[in-house]
Amino acid sequence: MGAQQAVLAEVLNELVKYTVFHFGHEEGMMIQYAYPAYEKHKKEHDALVAKVQDYYDQVMAGKTSISLSLIGFLKDWLVNHIMGSDKEYRDFFAKKGVK
Numbered sequence: 001m002g003a004q005q006a007v008l009a010e011v012l013n014e015l016v017k018y019t020v021f022h023f024g025h026e027e028g029m030m031i032q033y034a035y036p037a038y039e040k041h042k043k044e045h046d047a048l049v050a051k052v053q054d055y056y057d058q059v060m061a062g063k064t065s066i067s068l069s070l071i072g073f074l075k076d077w078l079v080n081h082i083m084g085s086d087k088e089y090r091d092f093f094a095k096k097g098v099k
């Protein structure tokens with residue numbers, strides 16, 4: 001594995017770990033407060049984790065031509081999930097007095 005691949009693998013590995021932790025926290029809160037769109041949100045989380053895991057596997061398998069599609073994926077994630085779906089629950093939690 002080249003130096004660039006090693007860096008990419010490390011970044012993806014950290015991203016998987018962070019994601020599993022962060023999503024787990026979010027999902028725990030949603031269950032605790034009976035968030036109505038929990039199932040839909042959880043599905044998005046599972047799909048994102050599966051995808052980032054898939055990128056990690058590809059890098060580990062020596063495929064380096066994923067950079068552009070990976071950047072596209074991460075942009076989708078940030079724009080669509082965090083700025084979209086995650087925003088939807090902020091008002092819900094705010095009304096419950098959760099910060």
Ligand SMILES: [Fe+2]
Pocket residue numbers: 023026041045081085086
């Ligand atoms: Fe989320």
